[in-house]
Amino acid sequence: MDGTFSYVKVHIKPQLGIRNFDREAAKQVAGENPDYLVDDLYQAIAKGDYPKWNVYVQVMSPKQAEGYKWNIFDMTKVWPHKDVPLRQIGVLTLNKNPDNYFTDIEQAAFSPSTIVPGWAPSADPMLQARMFAYPDAARYRLGTNYQMLPTNHAKSPVHCPYQRDGFMNFTDNYNDQPNYVGSQLEPMTFKAGGAPCSRLSTLTEHEKWTGEVLSYTSSVTALDFEQATALWKVIGREHGHQERFISNVASSISGVTDRRLRSAVYQLFAHVDKDLGARIQEATKLDN
Ligand code: HEM
Secondary structure, three states: OOOOOOEEEEEEEOOOOOOOOHHHHHHHHHOOOOOOOHOOOHHHHHOOOEEEEEEEEEEHHHHHHHOOOOOOOOOOOOOOOOOOEEEEEEEEEOOOOOHHHHHHHOOOOOOOOOOOOOOOOOOOHHHHHHHHHHHHHHHHOOOOHHOOOOOOOOOOOOOOOOOOOOOOOOOOOOOOOOOOOOOOOOOOOOOOOOOOOOOOOOOOOOEEEEEEEOOOOOOOOHHHHHHHHEEEOOOOOOOHHHHHHHHHHHHHOOOOOOHHHHHHHHHHHHHOOOHHHHHHHHHHHHEE
């Protein structure tokens, strides 16, 4: 590993496509069987009709990122496929139902901070928040050693884990070694099968750009509506889609009693499409 890297955005798209209930049908189905989708998934897997997702990546070099027309960490914008094409790297298949729902699913703890060597988190602020929020929730929900539970435990040796002992620890992890990791006292190995800690400097010239781009102001410009306007046109290709969207938004807004807030929402949508704001306003009145 020489310290070079690329920014990677991962996309996981269902081979079955995407179909949704409209608001009325969703309400009805939730009343009849709130676990409708879990049930559907379970039955499909049970009969061998395994659901599959195509996995793609978009890859950008740090140089490209620095020169890109907007901040690549702005999660309100996609990376247009024409600039950064989707490249398929695999297929994800769900081919097994849980044997025990509690041990396999309820005790499962996912986090973007659980990564294999070769991957590292970017400076994306949303990702950074999630790196800590999920393990915090898991420690509260499952206990401090939740990563030792069979459903969460890595199948391969864990390199340089920084966690030691704690409530309900059931490995001898660092045995009698001192309680610090990766210092001059190396080689220090994780006796439960891990490898010594390796140190990789991530301090590069690129860090300077990252620091600057992350302190961007939150002012909103016309560029912020470009993709939303394009999406609104895409939605328009399917009969009734725009109408359902307006009805869904109006239904949420009709619960907002503050008039100023309501009109701010109409104005925001008017920036996406000039009729859209007016149509939401109209539908909201009808919804009242
Ligand atoms: C890209 C944005 C995000 C995505 C795609 C996302 C996705 C998810 C998903 C799929 C779940 C599981 C829901 C379930 O169990 O049914 C979840 C739970 C959760 N999310 Fe997020 N989330 C995002 C942003 C955030 C942020 C910014 C935070 C906090 C700073 C956060 C904190 C949490 C927490 C604490 C849970 C509960 C975890 C648990 O029960 O163990 N999420 N999120």
